[in-house]
Amino acid sequence: MVLMTKxxxxxxxxxxxxxxxACGSFDGEEEQGPAPLLDFDIERxxxxxxxxxxxxxxxxxYNRLTPVVDGETIYVAASDGQVDAISKSTGKTLWxxxxxxxxxxxxxxxxxxxxxxxxxxxxxALNKSDGELIWTEKVGGEILAAPQTDNARVYVQTFDGQxxxxxxxxxxxxxxxxxxxPVLTLRGTSTPLIFRNAIIAGFANGQVVSFDAETGxxxxxxxxxxxxxxxxxxRIIDIDSAIFxxxxxxxxxxxxxxxxxIEPASGRKLWSNDASSHVGMSSGFGNxxxxxxxxxxxxxxxxxxxxxxxxxxxxxxxxxxxxxxxSYVIVGDFExxxxxxxxxxGHIAARTRVDSSGIQVDLQxxxxxxxxxxxxxxxxxxxxxxxx
Numbered sequence: 001m002v003l004m005t006k007x008x009x010x011x012x013x014x015x016x017x018x019x020x021x022a023c024g025s026f027d028g029e030e031e032q033g034p035a036p037l038l039d040f041d042i043e044r045x046x047x048x049x050x051x052x053x054x055x056x057x058x059x060x061x062y063n064r065l066t067p068v069v070d071g072e073t074i075y076v077a078a079s080d081g082q083v084d085a086i087s088k089s090t091g092k093t094l095w096x097x098x099x100x101x102x103x104x105x106x107x108x109x110x111x112x113x114x115x116x117x118x119x120x121x122x123x124x125a126l127n128k129s130d131g132e133l134i135w136t137e138k139v140g141g142e143i144l145a146a147p148q149t150d151n152a153r154v155y156v157q158t159f160d161g162q163x164x165x166x167x168x169x170x171x172x173x174x175x176x177x178x179x180x181x182p183v184l185t186l187r188g189t190s191t192p193l194i195f196r197n198a199i200i201a202g203f204a205n206g207q208v209v210s211f212d213a214e215t216g217x218x219x220x221x222x223x224x225x226x227x228x229x230x231x232x233x234x235r236i237i238d239i240d241s242a243i244f245x246x247x248x249x250x251x252x253x254x255x256x257x258x259x260x261x262i263e264p265a266s267g268r269k270l271w272s273n274d275a276s277s278h279v280g281m282s283s284g285f286g287n288x289x290x291x292x293x294x295x296x297x298x299x300x301x302x303x304x305x306x307x308x309x310x311x312x313x314x315x316x317x318x319x320x321x322x323x324x325x326x327s328y329v330i331v332g333d334f335e336x337x338x339x340x341x342x343x344x345x346g347h348i349a350a351r352t353r354v355d356s357s358g359i360q361v362d363l364q365x366x367x368x369x370x371x372x373x374x375x376x377x378x379x380x381x382x383x384x385x386x387x388x
Contacts, residue, residue: 032315032316034317034318034334034335035313035315037337040348040351042350043349043386044340044384044385045350045385045386046340046370046382047382047384047385048380049381050091051091051378051379051380052084052086052093052379053376053377053378054077054078054082054084054373054377055077055078055080056078056080056377057078057079057373057376057377057378058079058360058361059078059102060079061079061104061119061187062188062360063079063104063105064144064145064188064362065079065104065107065373066107066361066362066364067361067364067371067373067379068107068108068109068146069088069366072087072088072089073088073094074087074366074371074379075107075109075128076107077103077106077107078103079103080098080103081101083096083097083099083126084096085131086379088381091379095130095131096131097130097132099124099126099133101116101124104119104142104143105143105144105145105147106146108146108147109149110149110150111151112128112129112151113127113134114126114127114128114131115146115148115149117142117143117145117146117156118143119142120138120142121138121139121140121143121158122136122143123136123138123139123147123166125168125171135170136171137166137171137172137173139162139173140160140162141159141162143156143158144187144189145157145188145189145190145191148191148192148193148199149168150194151168152168152213153165153167153174153213153214154167154171155192155194155199155213157190159187159189160178161178161179161180162176162178163177163201163211165199165213174216176216177216177218179207180205181204182204182232182235182236182237183232184233184236185204185236186236186238186240186255188238188240190202190203190239190242190243190252191242191243192243193243193244193245193250195245197212197213198212198219198264199211199212199213200243200250200264202241203238203239204237204238204239206223206237206254207221207223207224208221208222208224208239208252208260208267209221210264210267219267220266220267221267222260222262222268224252224254224257224258224260224272225254225255225258234256237255237256237257239252240255240278241253241278241279242280242321244281244283245264246288246302249261249263249264249270250263251281251288253276253281253290254275254277255277255293256276257274257275258272258273259273259274259275259300260272261302261304270304273307275300276292276293276294277293279291279360280322280362282321282323283302283324284324285343286303287343288300289322289329290322291320291321291322291331292319295316295317295318295319296311296312297310297314297322297329297331297341298310299343309345311347313348314339317333317334318333319331319333320333320359320362320363321362321363322363323362324365325368325369326384327342328349328350329341329343330370332354332359332361332363333358334358334360335356336354336355336358336359336374337352337353337354337359338354338363338370338372338382339351352382354372354378354380355374355376355378357376358374358375359372359374359375360375368383369383370384
């Protein structure tokens with residue numbers, strides 16, 4: 001995570017240093033290192049199906065460029081502007097193109113287009129069949145989350161607090177909304193959720209807002225987290241995790257705040273529990289899985305009865321957002337390891353190392369396989385099998 005201020009939004013490297021120092025020293029104690037990896041009884045093993053590389057991956061900033069599985073193809077972008085279409089069955093590159101831009105948000109997928117966001121606040125629309133440019137539209141601040149589309153409009157959330165609807169054919173602005181940023185905020189934005197004819201987005205002030213997709217009119221707003229503490233760092237409550245929908249319920253989690261379940265038509269909060277995260281969630285076995293800022297993985301019961309279990313052996317290992325595969329929930333960490341935990345009780349069942357660059361992008365699954373995109377651009381598909 002990277003701390004940014006409204007005055008120094010472009011000083012990314014300095015902000016990284018400041019936040020790393022601050023996060024480990026709220027109470028004046030010296031920052032602890034990551035927890036060592038513990039031995040465990042191996043129940044499953046990760047088997048590599050295929051592997052390929054895409055540009056420079058996440059680049060040198062804290063980006064979360066996320067692959068998308070669409071039909072038989074995986075679309076993925078790198079921060080250096082490379083965009084690839086990859087066969088999900090073989091890992092072979094179907095086409096590759098470059099937009100010659102510093103890409104920090106993506107990748108969004110529609111029926112016929114791919115969508116990217118740049119560090120200069122440009123939305124780029126590409127032809128899905130070959131990666132050729134359709135249009136570019138400058139909208140404002142950095143676009144750190146993948147633009148989304150319902151094939152009528154494109155919806156873009158920017159780091160400077162805007163949510164914008166664009167015409168899908170031309171890129172022209174149809175509507176916009178802006179909220180006031182807190183004094184300090186994490187470098188990131190939530191990925192908006194398209195749900196029926198609404199756009200649901202989370203903001204840096206701890207609020208989730210639902211908008212009419214056509215007009216941008218606010219339908220409802222609900223506060224997920226309330227800022228607490230004496231310092232501005234302690235009062236950061238950003239919602240940077242992608243808004244997550246499961247079986248008709250919307251889930252969101254904030255940094256230093258809460259996980260909440262929301263009824264999407266009315267905005268009624270169904271339940272909430274203490275949590276702190278800025279990465280994506282997953283679901284399975286009646287649970288919502290949260291990778292916490294402290295390195296914990298917690299299974300919250302969908303019923304709202306609280307935590308079913310919590311695995312705490314990954315302290316300070318900077319976990320990725322999770323994905324579920326078979327009876328396991330899987331997370332990545334800053335050293336490039338992926339860990340499979342039992343969905344029943346959280347015990348460790350499998351581990352392997354993808355590479356040494358780390359994994360900060362949410363994991364994904366397709367066709368009973370796991371998809372991992374490392375920080376250096378290594379894209380790998382794995383199966384989980386019983387050890388021989």
